[in-house]
Amino acid sequence: MFKRTMRCNRGLRLLILHMTLALIATTLALPFVWMLFTSLKRLDEVGLESWLPEVFQWHNYADVFAMKGILFGRWYWNAIYVATWVTFLQVFTSSLAAFSFARLKWRGRDTVFLLYLATMMLPGLVMMIPNYQIMINLGLVDTLSGLILPCAFSAFGTFLMRQFMLSIPQSLDEAAEIDGASKWTLFWNVILPLSRPALVTLTIFTFIGNYNSMFWPLVMMKTPARYTLPIGLMAFESSRGQQTNLLMAAVAMSVIPMILLFVFMQKQLVKGIMLGGVKG
Amino acid sequence: MAEVIVKNVSKIYPGDVKAVDNITLEIRDREFMVLVGPSGCGKSTTLRMIAGLEEISEGEILIGDRVVNNVPPKDRDIAMVFQNYALYPHMTVFDNMAFGLKLRKFKKAEIQRRVEEAARILGLEPYLDRRPKNLSGGQRQRVAVGRAIVRKPKAFLFDEPLSNLDAKMRVQMRTEISKLHSQLETTMIYVTHDQTEAMTMGDRICVMKDGHIQQIDTPLNLYDNPTNLFVAGFIGMPPMNFFHGIVQSKDKKLYFKEENGFEVSLPKRWNASIESYIDKAVIFGIRPEDIIWQSDAVGENAIEAKVEVIEPMGAETYLYLNTNHHNFIARVDAHNPYKVGEKAHLKLCLEKAHLFDPATEKTIT
Ligand SMILES: Nc1ncnc2c1ncn2[C@@H]1O[C@H](COP(=O)(O)OP(=O)(O)OP(=O)(O)O)[C@@H](O)[C@H]1O
Numbered sequence: 001m002f003k004r005t006m007r008c009n010r011g012l013r014l015l016i017l018h019m020t021l022a023l024i025a026t027t028l029a030l031p032f033v034w035m036l037f038t039s040l041k042r043l044d045e046v047g048l049e050s051w052l053p054e055v056f057q058w059h060n061y062a063d064v065f066a067m068k069g070i071l072f073g074r075w076y077w078n079a080i081y082v083a084t085w086v087t088f089l090q091v092f093t094s095s096l097a098a099f100s101f102a103r104l105k106w107r108g109r110d111t112v113f114l115l116y117l118a119t120m121m122l123p124g125l126v127m128m129i130p131n132y133q134i135m136i137n138l139g140l141v142d143t144l145s146g147l148i149l150p151c152a153f154s155a156f157g158t159f160l161m162r163q164f165m166l167s168i169p170q171s172l173d174e175a176a177e178i179d180g181a182s183k184w185t186l187f188w189n190v191i192l193p194l195s196r197p198a199l200v201t202l203t204i205f206t207f208i209g210n211y212n213s214m215f216w217p218l219v220m221m222k223t224p225a226r227y228t229l230p231i232g233l234m235a236f237e238s239s240r241g242q243q244t245n246l247l248m249a250a251v252a253m254s255v256i257p258m259i260l261l262f263v264f265m266q267k268q269l270v271k272g273i274m275l276g277g278v279k280g
Numbered sequence: 281m282a283e284v285i286v287k288n289v290s291k292i293y294p295g296d297v298k299a300v301d302n303i304t305l306e307i308r309d310r311e312f313m314v315l316v317g318p319s320g321c322g323k324s325t326t327l328r329m330i331a332g333l334e335e336i337s338e339g340e341i342l343i344g345d346r347v348v349n350n351v352p353p354k355d356r357d358i359a360m361v362f363q364n365y366a367l368y369p370h371m372t373v374f375d376n377m378a379f380g381l382k383l384r385k386f387k388k389a390e391i392q393r394r395v396e397e398a399a400r401i402l403g404l405e406p407y408l409d410r411r412p413k414n415l416s417g418g419q420r421q422r423v424a425v426g427r428a429i430v431r432k433p434k435a436f437l438f439d440e441p442l443s444n445l446d447a448k449m450r451v452q453m454r455t456e457i458s459k460l461h462s463q464l465e466t467t468m469i470y471v472t473h474d475q476t477e478a479m480t481m482g483d484r485i486c487v488m489k490d491g492h493i494q495q496i497d498t499p500l501n502l503y504d505n506p507t508n509l510f511v512a513g514f515i516g517m518p519p520m521n522f523f524h525g526i527v528q529s530k531d532k533k534l535y536f537k538e539e540n541g542f543e544v545s546l547p548k549r550w551n552a553s554i555e556s557y558i559d560k561a562v563i564f565g566i567r568p569e570d571i572i573w574q575s576d577a578v579g580e581n582a583i584e585a586k587v588e589v590i591e592p593m594g595a596e597t598y599l600y601l602n603t604n605h606h607n608f609i610a611r612v613d614a615h616n617p618y619k620v621g622e623k624a625h626l627k628l629c630l631e632k633a634h635l636f637d638p639a640t641e642k643t644i645t
C-alpha cells in the first residue's frame with residue numbers, strides 16, 4: 001500500500017517535471033522556429049501575422065551567398081577559423097596552467113592562482129584598450145591573428161579546469177610517478193584524459209562565446225573580407241536596407257556550427273564521466 | 281631482489297609534525313615485513329619515504345646497497361600498491377598493467393608476455409579488456425597488484441591494500457598475497473593497522489607507535505614475548521588482559537595482588553627479575569586463552585568472576601567477565617557450563633603471563 005502511493009507519487013512528480021521541461025523547451029524553441037519560417041518567406045511577407053510562408057522560398061539560402069557587398073561565405077569561414085583556434089588554444093593553455101595549479105607543487109602557487117583569478121574581476125571592456133594598444137605594437141590590428149591571440153588565455157578556463165583536476169585523486173599521480181611517468185606524461189596520459197568532462201564544458205563555452213563575440217572584432221577589423229559573422233550580420237542591416245528574410249536565412253546558417261558542436265560534445269560529455277579506478 | 285635498510289630516519293612534515301622519529305629497520309632480501317600500528321603512527325609515512333613519494337628529513341634509506349635518498353621513485357626499482365587501488369580509470373586492465381612497461385620502453389611482445397603472465401597468476405585473464413569501473417573491489421586490487429608485478433621490481437610496497445575490501449575478500453586476498461610472495465621471492469613491505477593481517481602474513485612484524493618502532497620480531501615471538509605494554513595489548517585478538525596491582529612477598533613466595541581483588545602466586549623463575557618490585561606497583565598481563573574454567577574455585581590461582589557477556593565463536597567462546605573491580609576476557613572451550621549473570625570459576629595459567637613496569641611500560645618478565 002505504502003509502496004504503491006510512493007510509486008504513484010513518483011509517477012506524478014515525473015509527469016509534472018516533464019511537462020515543465022517541455023514548456024520551457026517550447027518557449028526557448030519558438031523564436032528559433034519563427035526565424036526559420038521567416039527565412040523562407042518573401043520579403044513582403046515578413047512581419048505578417050501568419051508564421052508560415054505562402055510558398056517556401058528555399059532559394060533565400062542561396063541568395064545570401066550571392067548578395068552584393070555581403071561576403072557571407074568568407075565571414076562564415078573567418079568566424080569558424082577564429083573560434084576554432086581560440087578554443088583550441090584556450091583549452092590547451094588553461095589545461096596546462098590548471099595542471100600546474102592543481103597537481104604541481106611550487107612556492108607561491110596558490111597566491112599566483114588567486115592573483116590570476118582576480119583578473120576575472122575586470123570587465124572585458126576595460127581590457128579592450130590595452131589589448132588594442134598591444135595589437136598595434138605587434139602589428140596585428142585588422143588581422144585574424146589579432147582576433148585570436150588575446151583570447152588564447154583565460155582565467156575562467158584555468159579556474160574551471162583546476163577545480164576539476166583537484167577532484168582527481170592524488171594517488172594517481174603517485175602511481176604514475178612510480179610507473180615512471182614524467183610530469184608531461186602524467187598530464188597528457190592521465191590527468192588530461194580524466195578531465196574530459198571539464199574539457200568538453202570548456203570547449204563548448206569557449207567556442208560559443210568566441211563565435212558570437214562582437215566587440216573585439218568590431219574594434220579590430222576594418223577590411224570587410226576579414227569580418228567574422230557577428231559584425232558581418234550587422235553589415236547586412238546597414239548596407240542592404242531591411243532584407244529581413246535573407247538576414248534570417250544567414251542567421252539560421254550561422255547557428256549550425258554551434259548546434260553541431262553541442263550535439264557532438266554532449267555525447268562526449270556523457271562518455272567522459274568515468275569513475276571507478278579509485279576507491280574513495 | 282634486495283634488502284631495504286632504513287637507517288635513523290625521521291620525517292618532519294611542514295608545521296613541525298614529527299611523523300617518524302629516528303627509526304632503524306632492516307628488511308632482509310625476500311623478506312615479508314609488515315609495518316603495523318594504530319592510525320597515525322607513521323606507517324604510511326615510512327613506506328612512502330621508502331617509495332620516494334615523501335622526502336626524507338633525516339637519516340638514509342638503502343635499497344639493495346644503494347642510498348636512495350635522492351633517487352626519484354621511478355629509479356628506485358620498487359612498485360607500490362595503494363589502499364584506494366589508484367588504477368587509471370580511463371585505461372583497460374591490460375593498459376593499466378602495461379603503462380609502466382610502455383614508459384620504460386619495453387618491446388611490445390615483452391609487454392604482452394609479462395601482462396599475460398601476471399593476469400594468469402592473478403586470475404585476471406577474462407578481464408583484460410575491461411575498465412576498472414567494471415570490476416569488483418577484489419578484482420581491482422588484483423589489477424593493482426598486477427601492475428606492480430609486471431615490472432619485476434626489487435621490492436613491493438603495500439599500503440593497506442585490503443582495507444577497502446569486505447571481510448571475506450580480505451581473507452582471500454591475504455592468502456593470495458602470501459602465496460604471491462613465496463612465488464615471486466621478492467622483498468615485500470606491507471603496511472596495515474590490522475594485527476591479524478600482520479600476524480598471518482609477516483615473516484617479521486615491525487610494531488610502530490607515535491613515530492617510534494616498538495618491536496621488530498617474528499609473529500610468534502611478538503605474541504609470546506612483547507617488549508612492552510603497548511605491543512602486548514596491540515598484538516592478539518581478543519587483546520591481553522591487564523590488571524593493576526602490587527608484588528607481595530609472603531613466606532618467601534612472591535604474589536601479585538590486584539588492587540582490592542584477587543591474588544596469584546608468581547612462578548619461581550620470575551623471582552630474580554621481580555625482586556626489586558616487591559611492594560611496588562606493577563601491571564599483570566595475561567592472554568584470554570590462558571584463563572581456563574574449572575568446576576569450582578579450588579587450587580592455586582583460582583579466581584571467581586561474574587559472567588557479563590558470552591560470545592560463542594563456534595570453536596571457542598569468549599567470556600566477558602567482571603571481578604567486581606575489573607573487566608577481563610577469557611577465551612574458553614565452547615562447551616562451558618556458564619550463563620550470563622552466573623559466577624564463573626577460573627584458573628589463571630601463568631606460563632605465558634607477563635608483568636609490566638607501570639612507569640616505563642616495559643616488560644619485567
Ligand atoms: N602531508 C602531511 N602533512 C602534515 N602531517 C602529515 C602529513 N601526512 C601525514 N601527517 C601526519 O603524520 C602522522 C603519521 O601519518 P601516517 O599517514 O604515516 O600514519 P599511518 O600510520 O599511515 O596512519 P593510518 O593507519 O591512519 O594510515 C600523522 O599524525 C599525520 O597526521
Ligand SMILES: [Mg+2]
Pocket residue numbers: 323324325439440
Ligand atoms: Mg596510512
